[in-house]
Amino acid sequence: MCFLCYKLNLVATYDNSQILIIEPFNSPSIIEKPYYTQEYGAIYLGDSSKLVKSFPDNYIDLILTSPPFPLGRKKEYGNESAEKYIEWFLPFAYEFKRVLTDTGSFVLDLGGTYLPGNPTRSIYQYELLVKLCKEVGFYLAQEFYHYNPARLPTPAEWVTIRRIRVKDSVNIVWWLSKTPNPCADNRKVLKPYSDSMKHLLKNGYKAKLRPSGHDISNKFQKDNQGAIPPNLLQFSNTESNTPYLKRCKKADIKPHPARFPQGFAEFFIKFLTDEGDMVLDPFAGSNTTGFVAERLQRRWISFELNEDYVIGSRYRFEETD
Ligand SMILES: C[S@@+](CC[C@H](N)C(=O)[O-])C[C@H]1O[C@@H](n2cnc3c(N)ncnc32)[C@H](O)[C@@H]1O
Numbered sequence: 001m002c003f004l005c006y007k008l009n010l011v012a013t014y015d016n017s018q019i020l021i022i023e024p025f026n027s028p029s030i031i032e033k034p035y036y037t038q039e040y041g042a043i044y045l046g047d048s049s050k051l052v053k054s055f056p057d058n059y060i061d062l063i064l065t066s067p068p069f070p071l072g073r074k075k076e077y078g079n080e081s082a083e084k085y086i087e088w089f090l091p092f093a094y095e096f097k098r099v100l101t102d103t104g105s106f107v108l109d110l111g112g113t114y115l116p117g118n119p120t121r122s123i124y125q126y127e128l129l130v131k132l133c134k135e136v137g138f139y140l141a142q143e144f145y146h147y148n149p150a151r152l153p154t155p156a157e158w159v160t161i162r163r164i165r166v167k168d169s170v171n172i173v174w175w176l177s178k179t180p181n182p183c184a185d186n187r188k189v190l191k192p193y194s195d196s197m198k199h200l201l202k203n204g205y206k207a208k209l210r211p212s213g214h215d216i217s218n219k220f221q222k223d224n225q226g227a228i229p230p231n232l233l234q235f236s237n238t239e240s241n242t243p244y245l246k247r248c249k250k251a252d253i254k255p256h257p258a259r260f261p262q263g264f265a266e267f268f269i270k271f272l273t274d275e276g277d278m279v280l281d282p283f284a285g286s287n288t289t290g291f292v293a294e295r296l297q298r299r300w301i302s303f304e305l306n307e308d309y310v311i312g313s314r315y316r317f318e319e320t321d
Contacts, residue, residue, distance in 0.1 A: 035314075036310075038317055041279075045310050048283065060101065060278050061101055061103070061272075061273050069110050103179065105175060114158070129174055132174070139180050140174060143174060144232070146233050187225075243318060244312070253308060265293075269298055276298065286312055
């Protein structure tokens, strides 16, 4: 757990039944009763721009979220247009920075979009990044690309009918931090070695100069228990048989249409936090973040505006037959 987080533990405590109690620091009327709780966290139904105001400064170790992003067409949970997006998002961003610990991270997953009626892309993700860094004061720790090979080829007009654009299958992920040195440890997210690396470790490597000029020394022969992952993250959201989907179907509730793959949440939670740290998802949807945080024994808080999504998200934590 990060040092600051230890210090700030006093504002979140567990009662006898291990339910997370958020102490009423300044606005008890806003942090109301959680909609449901688990051993490590709680979800609240409401507008995160208001709920987040109840947190003290320097309280959260990781904000991992995918807000509604601007789309050429409207999604069912209402999305701001690209032109208004930055204006809509900035008030959230100031609060997110305030509540982060000095070693905390803010990981923001954003999908791209085309300009209306035009085969050119909106640059809102980059405009937002510039504002977040130059105005709000975040640092860009690193950019990631979240590749989903199962993405559909849209918009059909440009991709499958006129065939003048290719399939868009990455979201941009800005990993932002409050200071230049957020907590992070890539040893916690190592990937299995490739077959060629396994072969090299087994059979040895002749140290030599690469055509690129890099000197590949014997250090490459050290077994580090896995490969350092790249900033291109590949996860498909092809879950079709999870307790969440099964229970939604049984209860006749529509599953959330834009869920994180669990592997995506797991990567950032493991990479950027330790057990016991506090994770927030202020646009929680089906609460993938809270569910994965619970499994990884991180404390978590989620906010979601839409009650149906909150009801559905609870099914994630239930056993199914
Ligand atoms: C892209 S979805 C998040 C999906 C989520 N990552 C998951 O795995 O299910 C964004 C969510 O933000 C919610 N939302 C939009 N504005 C909000 C606000 N002001 N406060 C809380 N939730 C909000 C929407 O209802 C929607 O469910």
